[in-house]
Amino acid sequence: MKLFPESAAVQLEFDKVKALLTAHCQTEYAKNKASQLRIHTRKEYIETELGQSHEYRQLLQNAIYFPNDYILNLSKELKLLSIPGAVLSGEQFIQIRKLAESLEKIFRWFDSERKAAYKSLARIIADTYYEKAIIEMIDDVLDDTGYVKDNATPALRDIRVSLYRKRNELRRLFDKIIAKLNKQGYLAEIEESFMSGRRVLALFAEHKRTVKGILHGESDSRKTSFIEPEETIGLNNEIFELENEEQKEVYRILRDLTAKLSVYSSLLHTYHTITGEFDFIYAKAKFGIDIKGEYPVVNDKSGVRLVEAVHPLLYLYNQRTKKPTIPVTVTLDDSSRILVISGPNAGGKTVTLKTVGLLQMMVQSGLLVPVHPSSEFGIFKQLMIHIGDTQNLEFELSTYSSHLLHMKYFIENANGRTLFFIDELGSGSDPNLGGAFAEVILEELSRKHAVGIVTTHYLNLKVMANKTPGIINGAMAFDEKSLLPLYKLMVGKPGSSYTFSIAERIGLDKHLIKRARNMVDEDHFRLDKLLNRAEQDLRNMEKKEKELHHLVKENERLKKEMQLVIDREKHQQQVELLKHQNKINEDRINYLKDMERKLKQVVIEWKKEDNKQKVIKQLESLLFRKNEQKTVNKLQKKIESKYNEVGGDIKEGDKVKMKRNHQVGEVLELRGKRAVVKIGLLPMQVEIKDLVVVKEKISDEKAG
Numbered sequence: 001m002k003l004f005p006e007s008a009a010v011q012l013e014f015d016k017v018k019a020l021l022t023a024h025c026q027t028e029y030a031k032n033k034a035s036q037l038r039i040h041t042r043k044e045y046i047e048t049e050l051g052q053s054h055e056y057r058q059l060l061q062n063a064i065y066f067p068n069d070y071i072l073n074l075s076k077e078l079k080l081l082s083i084p085g086a087v088l089s090g091e092q093f094i095q096i097r098k099l100a101e102s103l104e105k106i107f108r109w110f111d112s113e114r115k116a117a118y119k120s121l122a123r124i125i126a127d128t129y130y131e132k133a134i135i136e137m138i139d140d141v142l143d144d145t146g147y148v149k150d151n152a153t154p155a156l157r158d159i160r161v162s163l164y165r166k167r168n169e170l171r172r173l174f175d176k177i178i179a180k181l182n183k184q185g186y187l188a189e190i191e192e193s194f195m196s197g198r199r200v201l202a203l204f205a206e207h208k209r210t211v212k213g214i215l216h217g218e219s220d221s222r223k224t225s226f227i228e229p230e231e232t233i234g235l236n237n238e239i240f241e242l243e244n245e246e247q248k249e250v251y252r253i254l255r256d257l258t259a260k261l262s263v264y265s266s267l268l269h270t271y272h273t274i275t276g277e278f279d280f281i282y283a284k285a286k287f288g289i290d291i292k293g294e295y296p297v298v299n300d301k302s303g304v305r306l307v308e309a310v311h312p313l314l315y316l317y318n319q320r321t322k323k324p325t326i327p328v329t330v331t332l333d334d335s336s337r338i339l340v341i342s343g344p345n346a347g348g349k350t351v352t353l354k355t356v357g358l359l360q361m362m363v364q365s366g367l368l369v370p371v372h373p374s375s376e377f378g379i380f381k382q383l384m385i386h387i388g389d390t391q392n393l394e395f396e397l398s399t400y401s402s403h404l405l406h407m408k409y410f411i412e413n414a415n416g417r418t419l420f421f422i423d424e425l426g427s428g429s430d431p432n433l434g435g436a437f438a439e440v441i442l443e444e445l446s447r448k449h450a451v452g453i454v455t456t457h458y459l460n461l462k463v464m465a466n467k468t469p470g471i472i473n474g475a476m477a478f479d480e481k482s483l484l485p486l487y488k489l490m491v492g493k494p495g496s497s498y499t500f501s502i503a504e505r506i507g508l509d510k511h512l513i514k515r516a517r518n519m520v521d522e523d524h525f526r527l528d529k530l531l532n533r534a535e536q537d538l539r540n541m542e543k544k545e546k547e548l549h550h551l552v553k554e555n556e557r558l559k560k561e562m563q564l565v566i567d568r569e570k571h572q573q574q575v576e577l578l579k580h581q582n583k584i585n586e587d588r589i590n591y592l593k594d595m596e597r598k599l600k601q602v603v604i605e606w607k608k609e610d611n612k613q614k615v616i617k618q619l620e621s622l623l624f625r626k627n628e629q630k631t632v633n634k635l636q637k638k639i640e641s642k643y644n645e646v647g648g649d650i651k652e653g654d655k656v657k658m659k660r661n662h663q664v665g666e667v668l669e670l671r672g673k674r675a676v677v678k679i680g681l682l683p684m685q686v687e688i689k690d691l692v693v694v695k696e697k698i699s700d701e702k703a704g
Contacts, residue, residue: 001041001382001383002382004383004384008383009361011385011387012357013358017313019035021037024283029073029275030277034280037365038365039361043300046364046379052121052124052366053281053295055121056285061289066278068102068278074095075272077092080092088254090142090145091146093142096134096261100131100271103275104130104132107130124278128267128271140152148253152253166239170236173232177229177232178201186211187202187203188202188223199232201226201229203227204223204225205218205224205225208225213228213229216228284368285368287368288368291315291368291370294373296369296371296373297374297376297377299377302337302449303331303332303333303334303337305330305375306355308329308375309359309370310326310328310355311354326348331491332356337446337451337452338446338471339473341353342455342456342474350455359371360380382418382419383418384418384421386410407422407437411444411448418448419451421453423455425461435459438458439460442461443468446468472492477490590660597682600682601681602618604680639663641697643697644694646694647693651667651670653667654693655695657691657692658677658686659690659692664694671685673687
């Protein structure tokens with residue numbers, strides 16, 4: 001995006017946004033990218049970067065781990081790797097291994113399911129691949145600390161084995177010498193030390209000529225002398241030579257490893273860029289969370305539709321001071337390309353203007369913005385701004401001259417892809433003449449289909465906005481009673497400057513205010529008063545509309561609650577009906593089971609009984625319920641004459657009576673809540689609650 005003037009980013013405080021974003025970055029790559037944040041003009045770039053910010057924000061908010069914890073900067077190491085003949089140290093190779101390991105985790109994290117869920121993030125690694133040979137080559141030579149392994153080459157293994165043996169031999173010999181000299185009292189308190197990489201004795205200075213060897217030095221107090229014993233000189237020389245050979249072999253191994261890995265130099269550079277990209281996206285996501293940023297709709301055309309938008313820096317400041325931030329809702333499209341905002345000073349006109357400009361720059365940079373997700377942003381190729389006093393002392397230009405120079409550039413370069421912002425259009429000159437020029441400038445910008453916001457106090461611009469297609473009025477709300485700004489934008493009506501009201505509020509002499517009113521053109525004063533009244537009426541209407549909306553919502557809530565009560569009652573009735581139906585069905589099933597058992601009993605009786613007529617009568621009584629009640633009563637009396645009810649717990653072997661049909665049987669088995677009862681020749685399962693224990697009465701004959 002082309003900016004005018006060069007200070008436009010600073011005037012809209014885009015530099016502060018970049019600084020906050022940079023603070024979240026950990027790698028140098030991400031910090032550089034954040035500090036030089038590009039403002040794109042191609043929809044695919046903008047949507048890709050917005051998508052990446054949005055997806056990473058989802059990961060952070062849902063506490064999903066993403067393997068991007070690698071924060072080292074390896075630009076120097078990777079540059080060395082690409083230079084022929086260069087040699088990297090073991091520690092540098094370990095850092096490169098960490099880079100490759102980090103990429104391995106990232107590639108593993110992006111399984112097929114996550115690639116589909118996080119398409120924008122997956123694009124970062126879409127054009128590269130993971131090479132496992134890098135880690136394998138390093139692991140073959142180095143351990144976890146970057147130390148070259150003994151088995152890296154056969155030559156190194158032989159050297160280190162020899163070194164181990166020689167050092168052990170030296171240690172044993174040295175220990176003997178120390179033990180011998182200790183007995184003689186020649187050694188100082190520390191006994192031994194190392195000088196120039198060689199093991200030496202610490203002797204009292206008066207005994208230094210007693211022990212044969214090489215004098216390596218003395219202590220600061222000159223009381224202790226450091227001597228290499230004659231017996232160990234040869235061994236020390238051999239060890240020194242082996243250590244030199246070891247260093248040469250290690251250097252050769254590292255040189256060979258550097259040469260092998262240099263093949264993957266460009267791939268490792270790509271890996272380094274990928275980790276930096278993910279760090280940059282992480283920073284954008286973190287910043288998005290800080291400002292409650294959302295992913296808006298992006299359209300490849302001019303225009304904006306902001307819903308509940310807030311200035312991100314003002315939001316952060318108000319959060320610290322525990323103040324509310326008033327959102328702004330504004331639409332600039334083909335039918336309303338230019339918004340003319342009027343209203344009192346310090347009412348929020350410039351903040352509204354800066355909010356729209358800054359959010360547009362942020363969206364085209366791929367940053368989430370604090371708006372409602374339904375907000376829509378177009379794409380602009382140039383952004384022009386004119387805010388505040390731009391008097392140029394260097395070129396001896398007055399405020400108005402500088403203002404006109406800016407307007408000249410606006411008019412000459414504006415087009416349908418231009419977003420412009422002008423604070424106090426026409427200011428710095430005679431109100432009548434400046435107002436006329438302001439009208440001409442506004443008409444020309446509208447004719448060129450540029451989109452923008454203008455703030456003004458000029459009444460002629462407010463009138464012009466009402467009658468010119470493509471230009472609309474807007475006003476910052478003001479409470480006339482408290483004479484305090486409400487920082488809320490109202491689109492469609494011009495606003496009063498409340499010049500005399502504010503003068504009264506600050507306590508200016510009423511006589512002076514009256515004189516000033518008399519000096520003002522009567523029509524001008526009446527128009528300002530009319531705007532004042534219209535704005536207050538609009539505010540009252542909005543207040544009543546809010547109250548009505550609240551009552552409608554309350555009515556809807558009560559309606560839903562009543563519907564829930566009705567639905568609950570209907571449900572309860574249905575449950576009761578089903579219970580009743582189930583009871584009827586249960587009784588019918590019990591009846592049919594009982595009937596089946598009785599019919600089986602009749603069949604058995606038919607086979608046994610010679611008097612078939614008697615069985616037929618039983619069958620008729622059973623099927624047609626003739627005199628059923630009489631039969632039941634007779635059966636009940638018969639049972640009562642033979643058995644007494646004793647009650648109590650039912651056990652196997654007990655005689656029991658069925659409560660429903662008064663038949664008596666014997667309990668064969670208990671099965672939970674049921675008992676298997678043998679009535680006649682047929683066993684049947686009966687609920688225990690439907691049984692009572694009985695005992696046969698003892699007849700008089702038996703008693704006698």
